Amino acid sequence: MTSRREFLSYTGAGALAASLAPTKTAMSVETSLANAASASQSKSNQPYLPCQTLNGWTLPYKMKNGVKEFHLVAEEVEHEFAPGTTAKCWGYNGTTPGPTIEAVEGDRVRILVTNRLKEHTTIHWHGLLLPSGMDGVGGLNQPQIKPNETFAYEFTLKQHGSHMYHPHADEMTQMAVGMMGMFIIHPKNGEAVPIDRDYCFLLHNWGIHPGTYRPDPSILQDFDLWTMNSKVFPYIDPVVARTGERVRVRMANLSMWNHPLHMHGVQYWVTGSDGGRWPQSRWRNDTTEIVAVGQIRDIEFIAVPGDWAFHCHMAHHTMNAMGHEIPNTLGVDQSGIDKEIQKMLPGFMAMGEHGMAEHQEHTDMGHHPGPRNTLAMMTGKGPYGNIEMGGMFTTVKVRDNLAKGDYSDPGWYNAPVGTVAARISNNPDFGNPIRRKIT
Numbered sequence: 346m347t348s349r350r351e352f353l354s355y356t357g358a359g360a361l362a363a364s365l366a367p368t369k370t371a372m373s374v375e376t377s378l379a380n381a382a383s384a385s386q387s388k389s390n391q392p393y394l395p396c397q398t399l400n401g402w403t404l405p406y407k408m409k410n411g412v413k414e415f416h417l418v419a420e421e422v423e424h425e426f427a428p429g430t431t432a433k434c435w436g437y438n439g440t441t442p443g444p445t446i447e448a449v450e451g452d453r454v455r456i457l458v459t460n461r462l463k464e465h466t467t468i469h470w471h472g473l474l475l476p477s478g479m480d481g482v483g484g485l486n487q488p489q490i491k492p493n494e495t496f497a498y499e500f501t502l503k504q505h506g507s508h509m510y511h512p513h514a515d516e517m518t519q520m521a522v523g524m525m526g527m528f529i530i531h532p533k534n535g536e537a538v539p540i541d542r543d544y545c546f547l548l549h550n551w552g553i554h555p556g557t558y559r560p561d562p563s564i565l566q567d568f569d570l571w572t573m574n575s576k577v578f579p580y581i582d583p584v585v586a587r588t589g590e591r592v593r594v595r596m597a598n599l600s601m602w603n604h605p606l607h608m609h610g611v612q613y614w615v616t617g618s619d620g621g622r623w624p625q626s627r628w629r630n631d632t633t634e635i636v637a638v639g640q641i642r643d644i645e646f647i648a649v650p651g652d653w654a655f656h657c658h659m660a661h662h663t664m665n666a667m668g669h670e671i672p673n674t675l676g677v678d679q680s681g682i683d684k685e686i687q688k689m690l691p692g693f694m695a696m697g698e699h700g701m702a703e704h705q706e707h708t709d710m711g712h713h714p715g716p717r718n719t720l721a722m723m724t725g726k727g728p729y730g731n732i733e734m735g736g737m738f739t740t741v742k743v744r745d746n747l748a749k750g751d752y753s754d755p756g757w758y759n760a761p762v763g764t765v766a767a768r769i770s771n772n773p774d775f776g777n778p779i780r781r782k783i784t
């Protein structure tokens with residue numbers, strides 16, 4: 346993951362290097378990448394702070410006569426949600442989500458879109474202010490981009506803030522299988538309140554039924570996987586920061602559900618949306634912010650040392666593939682049922698009488714393996730044991746001694762002595778607590 350992070354920061358810096366040399370009319374990607382190393386060592390020269398796309402990357406561009414030219418390729422991709430589950434998805438330039446586009450307010454951008462799918466597509470620039478003919482709704486604003494064709498979109502960026510791109514052609518299918526990306530526009534005159542670290546991710550849901558390899562576009566509610574940038578816990582990169590830094594996270598949602606994103610350890614400010622940066626008088630504190638379907642919310646906080654959970658608060662959205670509408674086994678005495686069912690289903694294990702936490706213990710031990718290409722419902726190991734999560738769950742890892750611009754995972758937090766909750770008794774009759782009616 347570290348080397349991927351380094352690569353990502355280079356590609357982001359590569360774009361910066363290109364933007365600093367607008368007189369070079371056709372800077373190659375290779376040149377941009379080569380320049381990245383020096384650019385990353387002299388961050389003060391950068392006109393903006395590159396955004397870190399969790400588990401993702403930023404698309405390099407070429408300068409052509411003062412226009413920043415990006416090239417997106419719509420294509421099928423083999424995508425891994427976590428080791429153990431891959432699927433044939435659709436995305437851009439080899440990944441889902443597609444690479445993040447980063448530019449600056451006032452830039453003229455040209456975005457070439459090559460269609461390597463077997464059906465037509467378009468791209469809609471979600472939230473951008475542009476001429477109607479560049480808005481990307483197939484049939485309404487432009488002809489569909491047929492297989493093998495390349496279309497050019499070109500417009501001037503009149504705004505700044507967090508935005509997205511996605512197809513507006515056979516949208517139900519193309520979004521369900523992963524076609525989406527972020528479009529970040531940095532302010533021309535810098536940030537009103539300086540940001541030390543900037544992150545972004547797209548929330549999504551997937552109908553990848555146990556044992557299958559193709560996302561099912563017909564699912565409306567009971568999805569199997571819930572993702573941040575098309576990854577599930579524990580394979581979502583952590584948000585890393587140094588104590589005291591101001592961190593922004595741009596949370597975007599192109600799934601079929603609203604997601605209340607909850608961050609532990611801080612009261613963050615909600616500072617912007619797809620409608621741009623909000624005036625400071627509208628910033629407000631919260632710890633859970635609903636990011637509705639098709640929306641973006643920017644949050645900012647001052648980093649506090651520790652390992653902090655950061656997740657969707659819909660409890661089913663922090664699970665991996667799980668059954669729905671199954672009999673409730675809570676409180677049901679299942680003794681002896683194993684042997685009976687094992688006659689028909691060898692390896693069957695009754696569970697759920699006292700809760701579902703035992704699920705992770707069983708699956709971690711290799712008991713009752715699920716169908717192939719199917720993740721366990723609960724997973725993840727922390728320094729104190731099983732985390733029992735999945736889906737839209739990651740961590741904010743804040744340390745006192747991180748170097749500026751170091752985005753690598755610092756490992757688990759070493760909590761100061763006396764600051765961790767600890768057992769003081771194992772007797773259920775301990776103490777003299779006041780209790781109401783007990784059945």
Ligand SMILES: [Cu+2]
Nearest residue numbers: 604657659662
């Ligand atoms: Cu959710």
